[in-house]
Amino acid sequence: MPVRVRDAEICSAFYPVRADAARAVIAYSGLDVTEVLPGKAVCVLMFVDYRDGDLDTYHEFGMAFLVRPPGSTGASGLADLKQAGVFIHWLPVDQSFTLEAGRTLWGFPKELAHIDLRLGSPYKRCVLRKDGRLVLDMLIKPGAPMPGAAAMTPLDAYTHRDGVTRRVPWSVVRARGARIRPGGALIRLGNHPIAKELSELGLPKRAMFSTTISRAAMTFGAARET
Template sequence: MASQLIQGRMVHLPVRVRDATVCSAFFPVRADAARAVIAYSGLDAAEILPGKAVCALVFADYRDSDLDAYHEFGVAFLVRPPGSESRGPREVGAFVHWLPVDQVFTMEAGRSLWGFPKELAEIGLRLSSPYKRCVVRKDGRLVVDLLLRPGVPAPPARLPLTAYTHRDGVTRRITGRMAVHGVQARPGGALIRLGNHPVAKELSELGLPKRALLSVTAERTRMEWDAAVTL
């Protein structure tokens, strides 16, 4: 079992999340704009339709994990596996472009173990009602206010995970597994308000806010993340 010392604590891989609520909204964006945003990674955006890529906004309440309890918000893009000739959606992974959290330990662990672009921000979650809301502020400025409407119940599922990161000039692939329960999904279902932070400006230039392709909430989520592989 691989392990690494983080802030005086030994963290073992795979890192486990035993209980979390995870909420996601997937938005269509211009593929050329998405490619411009993630060009630094060397990865290519996957096209779900000609000229259309997908930007995912994700927020999570990690209640019990190897990296403690914390809130997280993510901006990610669906990307093609490196070396793939197809620009279609098959076997895509998620390139994590921005990943603020509200606790220092998970920030340091995420950076050191996987190269995740974690940084500290103020992340307010409202998850107790059928409507799920996340408000992210960074440096005293609003980044995004995202509200997800209730969806239609879906069955529990076990899913593979593939994420890509880029940090210090190195692109990495991280694989894992996820089990979800208490799932609801619906077309659209997302209301988004952008603030005046530079990340909000970047999202606006991608074409947000617009109608989401799909919104998904999972009340009870378990995950495992393996060690990163350098590409």
């Protein structure tokens, strides 16, 4: 530790969803979502091409929620975002080595899936299938450059496995080609149970905003039980 990723491309979209539904989805973790607006939580959908790192090369998709740190007693709201962490609810990958490492080292909810990433054009696309069923087809259009995004504030990621919730220190130590835009994402849901779960969250057609990073370097620290 830390495990290092030397080069990855990251695409993500942030969606406002029903806070009550999001709480129900992650109730097993013992964590609470951050309400950015009354009754609204944030669901993050992301796909990553890991091109060089300690866990080799692989593709990954993530479904996560912004959450309040354990023991937090402050009121939720936009100001609470500064302290928010991210709870990883579902994390399919396409290689078995990173699946076993992610589960064992950090408790990440990794599963094997077919992840088709198409990153060579201006539009970034992810087609995700699990057990032969379409989960989603997601398209992100990069936006305007993000000044000052060469390094980003460290963020706590949270996982839950085998009845234990863990905190994982995570940091983007270098971010080249970072871009952001309002909206910027299109998504088509399939017939997989995760697609149904996303639909029941009240996932809107328009994202709050989307981001892309063409060259990112990251570190993942040792997991600690919360």
